[in-house]
Structure formats: structure tokens, C-alpha cells
Amino acid sequence: MGRSGADAASREGAGLPRPPEPFERVYSAPDPPSPSRRPGLLAVLAVAVVLGAAGGGVLLLRSGEEPAPRTAAPSPTGPASAAPSPAEPAPAEPIAALPEPCGMVTDETVRRTVPDARQRDSANSTLTTCTYSSTGSAFRWLRVEAHLYAPANTATPVEDARRSFDAQWRQAHEAPLVRTVTLERQPGLGDEAYRWFKSDEGQPTVVGQVTARTRNAVITVSYSERGESAAQERRCLDAAAAVAREVLTSLQF
Template sequence: MGLQRPVEPFHRPYAGPEPPAPARRPRRLLVLLVAAVAFAVAAVAVFLIAPGRGDGGTDRASVTPRGSAPAAPMQRGRVVKALPAPCGTVSAATVDKAVPNASKRQNANSTLTTCTYSSTGSAFRWLRVEAHLYAPGDTATPVQDAEGFYDAQWAQAHDAPLVRTITLERATGIGDEAYRWFKADEGQPTVVGQVTARIRNSVFTVSYSERAPSAGKRDARERACLATATAAAREVLAALNHF
């Protein structure tokens, strides 16, 4: 037998694990950092844009300075939007009772209407209705403007020229606020019972005039004049509530 060739030891080639690419881990970290910063920026932007609530639960987005234009839509649902026809607020029965066989004269625009019923038999007997409107389309504060006009009328009644005030007092149950005024005309032998009232953004006045009574009948005529003006004022109020 021939000599056997010695078995040479088998050396397995060794290849250790490849080290990670030097740039791989820093790049992944950079991506994560960028994503985190972007998320934080987006969260801050959403917080700043979304309406929050301030102290006392007030919605910051709804807070506007008083008297600014956005105030009008908030009042629009509870204001008088238009005036009725100038001679269409008092019923024919009420007019006939106050001024029988009356002739009428009227004027109107979008913010002021007047209607005067005059007796054909007496120059001193008449019924007059006047209505003022502060329209939401003309002012951002229609109710406040009407309040100011009503207050001015009330103040002027205390120092009216050419009339002698017999009684002047506030009244309840007619609109948001009202007063009743019984006065005598210094230049004419007439007395006038007047009711002025405000309903939201509208102010109206009803005046009823007749010949001045004798001194002994003045109290009775005062009550009658003011009752006539009040009855007509309630009908005007009902008409405005439909507008």
C-alpha cells in the first residue's frame, strides 16, 4: 500500500460581523429628531389657532369690543327689522272712538313714520302716532341707540318749552320702558295725553289732543286723554312686535 497523504487540517475562513455603517445610526436619529420637532410645531400652531376659553369661561374667539360691527348679528334675532305702515298700527275702531270722522295725513321712510288723524269738526282734537327705528343695517348697536333716544325724550319732557306739564310719570306694561305725560299747550286751549315707549330698537309716541276742559273737569279729562293714548299705544306695540 502506498503512503497515505496526510490529512491537512481544514481551516474555515473566518469573516466577523460587519460593523454598522457609520452614517446609518446618526441618520436615523436625525430623522426622528426632525419628526419630533415638526410634531411639536404643528401642535403649537393648532393650539394658537383653535379658539380657547379665557378666565370665567369666555370664548376668546367671540370677544369683540363693544360697539364694533360684529355686535349687530348678535342682536339681529331680537330687534324690530322694519316699521309697519304709518297709519296701519292703530285700529279703525280706536281711531273712530278717539277722533270720529277723522281725516289722516301720513309720512314715512325706512326709519321714521308719522300718522296724524285730525277731526273735521274740531281743530283741537287729533291723534298722532310717530315711530322711530334704529335698523340693524344702519348701526351696530340698534338697541342701545334706541335707549339713548328714549332717554333724550324723557329728559326733554322735563323742560319742554311752550307747554305746561300737569303730570309726567313712568309707566309699566308698555314695551321695554315707557312714560305717560299729560300737558297743556300754553298757546292753544288744548290738553294732550301722550305715551312714549321703547320696544327693543324702536321708539314710538302716541299723542291725543282735545280742547282744554274747565278746571273742575281737568282730572277726569286727564284720565280719559291718557287712557285714549295708552289704548292706541298698546296697538302700536302689538304691530311692532310683528316686525
């Protein structure tokens, strides 16, 4: 080698090293797990433990399943626990027939109200009357009348009886030939009732009358005594009311 070539080599060896050539790295995705690793991974994800907020229960879910929506338990005071409303009572059956005309009042009641009485009666299928007259006084008597609005004769028996009762109540306010002392509603007797204390014009008698309706029957009880005293009002009305209660009881059968 000549001197010029050696000097050149010497200069090259004494200089800085050559920079490395650029290297481009190619990205490659990681390899999928081998089949031998899958069962272990699925076993880890197969069970999920969820503590229930209300009952502290444990819910096991398979991998990939979503938990079912939770439903709140019904409140003990909510509609689900409300007591059922009581059923309304069925309407009472209409009265089918009337008792015997003089069979609505007991013999004991008759003896107490009108001693030594003789009786007269009249009856058909819808209207019965029985009159008990004292043998010792023409002015002392007890009269019982019952009027039935039979289901066989009308489609509205109770309504017909109610209209009849209302008509009698109105007529009592305009009755001729009598002097009305008191006329008022009577509570606690049948479905509706009124009592009427009056005196006959031209006769020395006073009459206590009670009219009552129960279902499709209207009954009227009148009790008369000789006299014009206001003190007789309570006695006459009490006697008529007691007999009316007995008559209403007989209509229940």
C-alpha cells in the same frame, strides 16, 4: 482474679450508675408539603366570601388578590342628582322694519278715538308718522309716530333706541311752551315707557302723550282735546296708552 481485683469490681458494681453523655439535637426545618397536598390547600384559599356593607353583595376573590376599593354611591341630593339650571332665554331679535305709517292702528280704534277723522301720513325706512284730525274740531286729534333704529344702519340698534328714549324723557322735563300737569313712568308697556299730561300755552287744549320703547323702536302717541280741565287727564292718557299698546303689537311682526 486476685482478691484485690475482686474487691475493686465489687466496689464498682455497688456504686451509682454513670451519668449519660450529653446529646446535642440538630434542628431541621419541616419538610415541605408533598405536591399531592397543594391542590387541596389552594382550594381552601381560592375563595373568600366578603359581604358588601351597603348592598350585602358577595365578592369572590382568588387567592393572592386584594379586594378593590369600594366607592360610595352618589347621594340623591348631591351634585350628581341636581337638576340642570334652566337656560337663559335668548335676546329678542331687533325689529327689521316698520309697518305702514297709518297701518299701526285699526280703523275701529280711530273711529272711537277721533270720529270722522281725516288722516295725513309721512314715512321713510326709519321714521313714520300718521295724524288723525277730527273734521268737527281743530283741537281734537291723534298722532302716532314710530322711530326705528335699524340694524342695517347701526351695530347697536337697541342701545341707540334706549339712548333716544332717555333723551326724550329728559327733554320732557324742560319742554318750553307747555305746562306740565303730570310726567311719570308708565309700567307694563313695552320695555320702558312714560306718560305725560300737558296743556299748550296759549291754546285751549290738553294733550295726553305716551312714549314707549320696545327693543330698537321708540313710539310716541299723542291725543289732544279741547279744554283745560284736570278731569280730562285720565281720559286723554288712557286713550293714548290704549293706542300705544296697539302700535307696539303691530311692531312684533
